[in-house]
Amino acid sequence: MRSILVCLQLYLFTLNAQDSWNVNLVFNWHDTSLPATFAYSNVYNEIWGFEVNNYDYAVIGSTNGTHIFDVTNSDSIYERLYIPGAAQGGEIVHRDYHDYKGYLYIVCQEGASTMQILNISMLPDTAYLVYDSDSTFSQTHNIFIDTSSGIMYAGYVKTLYPSPLLMGMAVYDLADPLNPVEVYYQSTNVHDIYSRKDTVFLNSASDGLEVYDFSNPSSPVFLGSLTGYAFEGYNHSGWLFDDGKHYVMSDENHGYPMKVCNVEDLNDIEVVSHASSGVDPNSIPHNQIIMGDYLYVSYYHDGLFIFNISDPTDVKVCGYYDTYLPSDHASYRGAWGVYPFLGPDKVLLSDMQSGLYVLDVTNALNYNNIVKNYIKGIKVYPNPASGQINIDIGNNEIGPVKLKLYNVSGHLLYEKTLSNRIESLDLGHLNIKGLVFCELYSLKDIKVHRIKS
Structure with missing residues (x-):
C-alpha cells in the first residue's frame, strides 16, 4: 500500500x-452600508467572543459601533445586538473588547469616545448598556483583563478629567466591575498587554518586550526585558504559551516574522525560533492568540494562519484561510483579529474590508496528528x-x-x-x-x- x-x-x-x-468557511458577514475609514478604507476592526448561558457569541467592531452575533448554531448565525459607538464614521480605526464577570467592556481610540460596559449576563433574552461615559477615559487603543485578579490594563489612554492627559498605559481595578478605579499609569508607550496571574508582558512599541510583576498594581516590579533581537521593530502584540515557558510576539513591520521567546528565565529572555506566513516578503502578523498547542494569527493581507507550536523551536503551519483577495502587501489591510476559544468549528476572524468570518479549523488541528x-x-x-x-x-x-x-x-x-x-x-x-x-x-x-x- x-x-x-x-x-x-x-x-x-x-x-x-x-x-x-485545512480551514473551511462557516459564515461571513459584511454590511456594505457601513462607512470606511479615511485611512486604508477599513470598515471593521477587533474581534472577540464569549459564551453565556450555553450560547456562543461573536463580537466585531466597525466604524459605527459594536456588532454582536449569535453563533451558537452554525446553520443560523445572525446579528443579535448592535451597540452604536459614541463616536462614529471615517475617523474610527480602533475598537477593542474584553469580557469579565458577565460584562463586555467596549473601548475606542478615536473621536469623542467613551468606555461602554454591556451587561451580557442575561443573554439570550436581553443585554443592555450599564455604563457609557468618558469619566474613566475617553480613548484607549486596547484593553486586556487579567480575570484571575480583576485588573484591566489599557494601552494608549486619553483621559479628560480632571484635565486632559495622554498615558502610555493605565491600570484599573475592577473590584466593582461597573466602577473601574485607576491604580497606576505611566507615560511610556505600551501598545499591547498580556497578563497571567499578575505577570504582565508589555509589547512596548519601540522599546521591545518588557515584563513586570503587577501583584501590587500600584507599584509594579520590573522582571525582565528583551531588546536588540533580530527583526526588532515596532513591538506590537504577543501571547503566552499555555505552559508559561514561551511567549510569541510580533513586530508590526513589513516582512518581519514572529518571534518565539523562551521566558523561563526573565533575566535572560531568548528568541528560540521565528515563524511567518511565507506568503509575501512584506507579510505582517497583526494579532495572535494561543490555545493549547496551536497559535492562531491574523495576518494583514494574508488572513488566518494556524501554527502547531508543540515544539517551540520548530513552529509549523497547519492551516490558513485568506480573507483578503487582492495581492498587494504594501499597506495595512485584511485580517485584524482572531478568537479561537469557542471551539475549532467556530474560530472567529475579523477582516477590515470584508467583515466577520466564522471558520472551521478542525482539519488543521487534525492535520498534525499524522x-x-x-x-x-x-x-x-x-x-x-x-x-x-x-x-x-x-x-x-x-x-x-x-x-x-x-x-x-x-x-x-x-x-x-x-x-x-x-x-x-x-x-x-x-x-x-x-x-x-x-x-x-x-x-x-x-x-x-x-x-x-
Missing part, C-alpha cells in the same frame, strides 16, 4: 495571496527556492520514492519517481509560483514528516 513518507511546505518565488488549506511519527534525516532544500530543489532521503532504507507537488488548491503540478538517495530537480520550466506542497510516497509503513527550512 502506498503511504505518505514526507509532507512538507515548499515556497517557490514569487509568493502570491493564498486561498485556504505528523507525529516521522523519518528523520530527510531534507528538501533550498526553501524558499527559485526553480531548482534538492531532495536527500539520507540513510533511510525506504526504496523507490514518488514525488508529487501540489498547489494550494490541491491540483497536481508535477510528479516523478526518485531512485537515487540525492536528486536535483529543475522545476523552472513549470513556472510554479507561490506556496507548494511536496509529498514523498513510499511503499512501506506510514511515515509522515514535515520539513521547514
Whole structure:
C-alpha cells in the first residue's frame, strides 16, 4: 500500500495571496452600508467572543459601533445586538473588547469616545448598556483583563478629567466591575498587554518586550526585558504559551516574522525560533492568540494562519484561510483579529474590508496528528527556492520514492519517481509560483514528516 513518507511546505518565488488549506468557511458577514475609514478604507476592526448561558457569541467592531452575533448554531448565525459607538464614521480605526464577570467592556481610540460596559449576563433574552461615559477615559487603543485578579490594563489612554492627559498605559481595578478605579499609569508607550496571574508582558512599541510583576498594581516590579533581537521593530502584540515557558510576539513591520521567546528565565529572555506566513516578503502578523498547542494569527493581507507550536523551536503551519483577495502587501489591510476559544468549528476572524468570518479549523488541528511519527534525516532544500530543489532521503532504507507537488488548491503540478538517495530537480520550466506542497510516497509503513527550512 502506498503511504505518505514526507509532507512538507515548499515556497517557490514569487509568493502570491493564498486561498485556504485545512480551514473551511462557516459564515461571513459584511454590511456594505457601513462607512470606511479615511485611512486604508477599513470598515471593521477587533474581534472577540464569549459564551453565556450555553450560547456562543461573536463580537466585531466597525466604524459605527459594536456588532454582536449569535453563533451558537452554525446553520443560523445572525446579528443579535448592535451597540452604536459614541463616536462614529471615517475617523474610527480602533475598537477593542474584553469580557469579565458577565460584562463586555467596549473601548475606542478615536473621536469623542467613551468606555461602554454591556451587561451580557442575561443573554439570550436581553443585554443592555450599564455604563457609557468618558469619566474613566475617553480613548484607549486596547484593553486586556487579567480575570484571575480583576485588573484591566489599557494601552494608549486619553483621559479628560480632571484635565486632559495622554498615558502610555493605565491600570484599573475592577473590584466593582461597573466602577473601574485607576491604580497606576505611566507615560511610556505600551501598545499591547498580556497578563497571567499578575505577570504582565508589555509589547512596548519601540522599546521591545518588557515584563513586570503587577501583584501590587500600584507599584509594579520590573522582571525582565528583551531588546536588540533580530527583526526588532515596532513591538506590537504577543501571547503566552499555555505552559508559561514561551511567549510569541510580533513586530508590526513589513516582512518581519514572529518571534518565539523562551521566558523561563526573565533575566535572560531568548528568541528560540521565528515563524511567518511565507506568503509575501512584506507579510505582517497583526494579532495572535494561543490555545493549547496551536497559535492562531491574523495576518494583514494574508488572513488566518494556524501554527502547531508543540515544539517551540520548530513552529509549523497547519492551516490558513485568506480573507483578503487582492495581492498587494504594501499597506495595512485584511485580517485584524482572531478568537479561537469557542471551539475549532467556530474560530472567529475579523477582516477590515470584508467583515466577520466564522471558520472551521478542525482539519488543521487534525492535520498534525499524522505528523507525529516521522523519518528523520530527510531534507528538501533550498526553501524558499527559485526553480531548482534538492531532495536527500539520507540513510533511510525506504526504496523507490514518488514525488508529487501540489498547489494550494490541491491540483497536481508535477510528479516523478526518485531512485537515487540525492536528486536535483529543475522545476523552472513549470513556472510554479507561490506556496507548494511536496509529498514523498513510499511503499512501506506510514511515515509522515514535515520539513521547514
